[in-house]
Amino acid sequence: MFTYIIKRVIGAFAMLIVISMVTFGIFYVVPQWAGASPEAMASRYVGRAATPETVHLVAERLGFNDPVVVQYGRFVKGLVAGAEYDYGAGVEQCPAPCFGYSFISGQPVWPDLLDRMPVTFSLAIGAAVLWVVGGVCVGVISALRRGSFFDRLSMGTALAGVSLPIFFTGMLSLVVFSYGLGWTPPGGAWTDISVNPAQWAYNLLLPWITLAFLFAATYARLTRAGMLETMGEDYIRTARAKGLHEREVVVKHGLRAALTPILTLFGIDFGLLIGGAILTETTYTLPGLGQFAILAIRNQDMPQVMGVVLVAAMFVVVASLVVDLLYAVVDPRVRLS
């Protein structure tokens, strides 16, 4: 168990390093491959009205003339230990984690990201709970009542759910439930959970369901297949033969074994979840990281885009780590190996 945890933590750490390299590559190396000179890179950092001398100076200060390895080292150091920017007139401290300063507002990126995080995390975590619980329940009932009307209906809906783009279902549900029936608030409504938990949940209900629907479909299909397989096993018959209650047979013996592949998928799906959250936020105009990223791209505000990418990637890594540890709880074989 202990070695398993250590292994996973090291794996997650390695993953973070790879992610930092890829992010660095995207923002510092790819533009240079595509033919941007150090001056052109620097000009993105100083705004459009700068003189060639200033641009040259900034390129020198930000180190775009240095070898890539040195630039990468500086990039990581800024994230871990903070950075100092020497503007000639004075030295500016950028405390860790330093994601640089926005081109547009000149404000440090990190506090802005912190502001946006609760929205995205509320959306992602709420939807994840909803889709796992919903998907597994539907899958189990479908498997137990194989061939019934419920089974066919839910599996048909699941196939449709996999084929629907999330922004389309989001827009349709807004048209129907918000603007048509008036049951849910219009797009853009957001209340912090610390202000009013009930309002928070009410505002997020539609986005949660929209985001969960896409994933719940896959999980329902997978749970159904897994349950059908497990319920045919010999030990299920044994459990029934020794007189266990049917509910206990299904939940403790059947579902627990069928849950392992679900958990594996769940660990992988965090990457998709963040992507889905971005699309959902854009559809419902929620003030989260996704909307922040889209705005930043429209403004060509590279430090902000980079900040979102890194934060999203880190979230995925940490979440996968948590799932890996949960894995050990559900599947004893993992613990012992």
Added chain:
Amino acid sequence: MTAPLDVSGSAAEAQPESVLAGAGKAIQGRSLTRIAWMRLRRDKIALTGGIVVVLLILVAVFASPIIAVFGHPPLEFHQDQIDQSTLLPKGAFGGMSGEYLLGVEPINGRDIFSRIVAGAWISLLIGFLATMLSVLIGTTLGVIAGYFGGWVDLVIGRLMDVFLAFPLLVFAIALAGVVPDKGFGLEGNGLRIAMMIFIIGFFSWPSIGRIVRGQTLSLREREFVDASRSLGARNGYILFREILPNLMAPILVYATLLIPTNILFEAALSFLGVGVNPPTPTWGGMLSEAVRFYTLPHFVLFPGLAIFVTVLAFNLFGDGLRDAFDPRAH
């Protein structure tokens, strides 16, 4: 071991009906492809999906003649169809009529039918080419990992894990943001399409890679590979002539199932405004313009339905293909 069937007249009476029906004729061996094709022909749902896919490809290829007959050029403004005080379409149901089959867009009055038809090729092209790229990378690395095993397998396996854990959409958005208007010898939308094919294909190969690796692992141990090796065949021969032909079925199935995922991905990028540049019509781009007009359901509905029907058709056909090649897989 079972003895070969004896279908001479005297034994025929003891045979089940299915064999009896074929009595008198010589029994022919059927290849896996043939059996799969027979199963697929009986699967009505999968066939419907397949037919819709073929129709969509035809629509994408013959977009210009279709638009010339049934609609107006996709970029043409029709201010006469727009109520200038509200900027909404004049006619009922978003301006739907015999002339404008699916109505017109608000503000500029562009023909929605034409735009959907004209947007088909981008979705399909990116879906197909990105899938080909990921099949190419996934098959190569999957076969190498499965066949050679050991540290090669370990390294490639880790690589797949890393790629699977990446928040793909976030990176795609970032890449789309930094790519300049010109570069790699391309410019404008050509560059953007090439970039999207690269991003989607490059990040979605591990799903194919895993399946190919698993299949290669089991194929490697089969008798015909042993036989080939004992006759002195080199690794290259075994890989290309013995293992790869046996991988074609699973690769075909999972490639078909990857295409709709990639089409959805392209739509998402266009929806977020980091895909193909407007005014070139794309289904995702049309939806993102529709966000501001919730009072006009037709504006939301038709591009969304176009994506839905396309993706569903590919999914149904892919599911049927999988069942046809391996009925137990479901």
